[in-house]
Amino acid sequence: MYRPMNSPNPNSLKSRFTKGFVKALIRINKNHPRSASSSISSSPREIRRRYHKIKTASYASMACAVGRRRAWSRALLWKIRNQACNGGVVRRSIGSRSHYSMKKRVEQNKVNELRKVVPGGEGMDTWSLLEETAHYMKCLTTQVKVMRTIVEIHSTTT
Amino acid sequence: MQPCSREMQEMNSLLNASASASQLSLQDHHHLQQQQSHSHSSQMHPQTPNPSASHFDSATHDDFLEQMLSTLGPSWASAADDAPPPPSSNPDNVVFSYDDSATLSSKFRSQQISAGSGANKSASASAAAAAAMMLQHQLMMSRSGAADSGFSPMGLSLRNNGDFDRSNSDVGDVSSFKSPNTGGGDGASSVQSLFNGFGGSLHGAANSQSPNFHHPQGGQLLAQNYGGAGAAMNQAPAGGSAGAAPAQPKPRVRARRGQATDPHSIAERLRRERIAERMKALQELVPNANKTDKASMLDEIIDYVKFLQLQVKVLSMSRLGGAAAVAPLVADMSSEGGGDCIQASANGGTRGRSSNGNQTASSSNDNSMTVTEHQVAKLMEEDMGSAMQYLQGKGLCLMPISLATAISTATCHSRNPLLQNSNNNPVIPSNGGDGPSSPSMSVLTVQSATMGNGGVEGSVKDATSVSKP
Numbered sequence: 041m042y043r044p045m046n047s048p049n050p051n052s053l054k055s056r057f058t059k060g061f062v063k064a065l066i067r068i069n070k071n072h073p074r075s076a077s078s079s080i081s082s083s084p085r086e087i088r089r090r091y092h093k094i095k096t097a098s099y100a101s102m103a104c105a106v107g108r109r110r111a112w113s114r115a116l117l118w119k120i121r122n123q124a125c126n127g128g129v130v131r132r133s134i135g136s137r138s139h140y141s142m143k144k145r146v147e148q149n150k151v152n153e154l155r156k157v158v159p160g161g162e163g164m165d166t167w168s169l170l171e172e173t174a175h176y177m178k179c180l181t182t183q184v185k186v187m188r189t190i191v192e193i194h195s196t197t198t
Numbered sequence: 199m200q201p202c203s204r205e206m207q208e209m210n211s212l213l214n215a216s217a218s219a220s221q222l223s224l225q226d227h228h229h230l231q232q233q234q235s236h237s238h239s240s241q242m243h244p245q246t247p248n249p250s251a252s253h254f255d256s257a258t259h260d261d262f263l264e265q266m267l268s269t270l271g272p273s274w275a276s277a278a279d280d281a282p283p284p285p286s287s288n289p290d291n292v293v294f295s296y297d298d299s300a301t302l303s304s305k306f307r308s309q310q311i312s313a314g315s316g317a318n319k320s321a322s323a324s325a326a327a328a329a330a331m332m333l334q335h336q337l338m339m340s341r342s343g344a345a346d347s348g349f350s351p352m353g354l355s356l357r358n359n360g361d362f363d364r365s366n367s368d369v370g371d372v373s374s375f376k377s378p379n380t381g382g383g384d385g386a387s388s389v390q391s392l393f394n395g396f397g398g399s400l401h402g403a404a405n406s407q408s409p410n411f412h413h414p415q416g417g418q419l420l421a422q423n424y425g426g427a428g429a430a431m432n433q434a435p436a437g438g439s440a441g442a443a444p445a446q447p448k449p450r451v452r453a454r455r456g457q458a459t460d461p462h463s464i465a466e467r468l469r470r471e472r473i474a475e476r477m478k479a480l481q482e483l484v485p486n487a488n489k490t491d492k493a494s495m496l497d498e499i500i501d502y503v504k505f506l507q508l509q510v511k512v513l514s515m516s517r518l519g520g521a522a523a524v525a526p527l528v529a530d531m532s533s534e535g536g537g538d539c540i541q542a543s544a545n546g547g548t549r550g551r552s553s554n555g556n557q558t559a560s561s562s563n564d565n566s567m568t569v570t571e572h573q574v575a576k577l578m579e580e581d582m583g584s585a586m587q588y589l590q591g592k593g594l595c596l597m598p599i600s601l602a603t604a605i606s607t608a609t610c611h612s613r614n615p616l617l618q619n620s621n622n623n624p625v626i627p628s629n630g631g632d633g634p635s636s637p638s639m640s641v642l643t644v645q646s647a648t649m650g651n652g653g654v655e656g657s658v659k660d661a662t663s664v665s666k667p
Contacts, residue, residue: 091514091515094514094515095510095511095514098510098513098514099510143493146493147492147493147496150493150496150497150500151496153496153500154496154499154500154503157500157503157504157507158503166473167469167472167473167476170473170476170477170479170480171476173480173499173503174476174479174480174483176503177480177483177484177499177502177503177506178483180503180506180507180509180510181506183506183510184506184509184510184513187510187513187514188513188605191513191516
């Protein structure tokens with residue numbers, strides 16, 4: 041826990057995510073080879089699909105790095121697998137209505153909004169939702185950091 | 199105190215009547231075995247803190263409860279299975295259950311000691327101490343009166359936790375049972391306060407019963423206490439309610455004086471406290487969050503999560519290269535709701551900046567940025583999608599200022615200077631010289647002109663920044 045920042049921890053969430061994500065990127069590049077200046081040749085549709093693949097790969101590798109420990113990672117993996125199978129099945133459960141006063145209703149609406157944003161948040165109570173949100177935020181920041189670094193490296197080398 | 203002494207007397211009488219064990223019920227016999235075995239064990243086990251505290255600390259209170267229940271289960275079951283044997287085989291049965299209860303008692307006592315010492319630290323310690331004390335109290339109550347020497351060590355250990363109980367029970371009492379903690383001997387009052395901690399209703403029921411039924415009640419009391427403790431501990435991982443020290447070793451929550459004591463409001467209060475605690479933790483994760491109230495805090499959390507997701511999207515798009523090709527994507531993305539997370543206060547960005555006019559982007563970086571900013575601000579008022587498209591056409595993208603500052607400060611590439619568009623606002627110094635067309639990001643801060651005179655820093659959410667990928 042008190043590891044110095046310089047020495048990378050091979051088992052950290054960041055390393056695991058990075059490995060998985062880079063592998064996925066390599067795989068995507070292999071399947072769809074593109075030259076650096078071929079923005080014209082590839083249609084917007086292809087570009088969109090490629091972007092979607094990259095985005096999915098990012099989320100999937102993060103969810104895999106987290107494993108099945110967290111509800112949100114499980115939900116994310118489930119969703120991705122379903123997307124792969126049959127073009128996306130969205131599972132929605134209706135949150136409970138609150139009978140409280142106006143202020144509490146507003147708050148409950150916000151909580152429901154948070155549920156929509158966090159994967160797997162639909163079927164959770166508020167307390168677990170907040171916990172999942174915290175972990176999800178942490179993982180998202182890691183994701184963003186790594187992706188940004190990759191982009192930088194990529195843009196400096198090409 | 200009175201019920202306490204009464205119970206002691208009964209147990210003694212029952213012990214003496216052990217010859218007629220056939221008349222006892224199943225639980226009675228079970229307790230009998232516990233008593234006899236405990237009288238052996240208590241004299242033999244010194245009270246030493248155990249390294250088992252470490253294993254205990256690592257487990258959550260839920261796991262600990264399951265552990266305890268599982269360890270208890272076989273012993274109870276095995277003892278129960280043997281009953282009711284004829285009186286002549288009593289010694290055999292006592293010997294048979296000796297090991298189980300001896301190990302149990304030693305384990306619980308050692309855990310309880312370590313828990314008692316560390317009870318200030320964690321709720322799990324208090325839960326474990328509570329459970330340990332429960333069993334220990336049960337065992338102690340079932341002792342024969344002869345082992346005075348053994349009583350005092352137990353009394354000592356119990357006194358520690360009894361102090362907790364006494365201080366806590368002074369605040370108020372959930373149960374209908376009155377707490378006789380005003381005086382009396384240490385041992386007895388601590389015992390009594392132990393009883394207070396474990397469910398007044400149960401204890402009240404036990405006390406109100408006729409003396410003959412105390413033993414079966416005791417067994418059920420223990421079982422029910424475990425069930426109640428489990429439920430209560432599950433509900434209160436964060437510690438007890440207000441008005442009680444967080445290190446209380448009881449699984450139940452004390453109510454403030456004058457507040458409702460029905461379980462619903464207590465559960466509700468616990469729930470609210472837990473949620474508030476989590477919100478505080480989340481608040482620390484979200485940058486620049488000052489919690490005013492729950493709704494706004496939730497808003498900030500939602501926006502931050504959306505922003506992070508948008509960042510992932512943008513980063514996965516930026517790898518594709520070619521701004522022109524990405525423009526349709528951007529339009530889609532902005533319509534997806536990416537505009538929510540970009541906190542742009544585009545309240546008219548055309549004040550007093552027309553002097554910069556129509557200089558082209560090639561003239562100088564500064565001017566181009568300024569012109570771009572104007573355009574973007576104007577566009578953002580009308581339509582977020584077109585603003586994004588415009589930016590993408592220039593090879594720029596939009597991100598909140600926190601990211602911008604993070605990028606500019608974190609990376610060590612030479613950067614284009616940061617600028618402010620408004621004439622009033624001071625200029626943020628750049629990181630380095632004007633580098634060559636470096637692929638590294640250059641960050642530009644677009645401050646809405648309506649930020650007023652001051653407020654360069656403004657609120658982070660009210661500023662947008664434009665960056666070159």
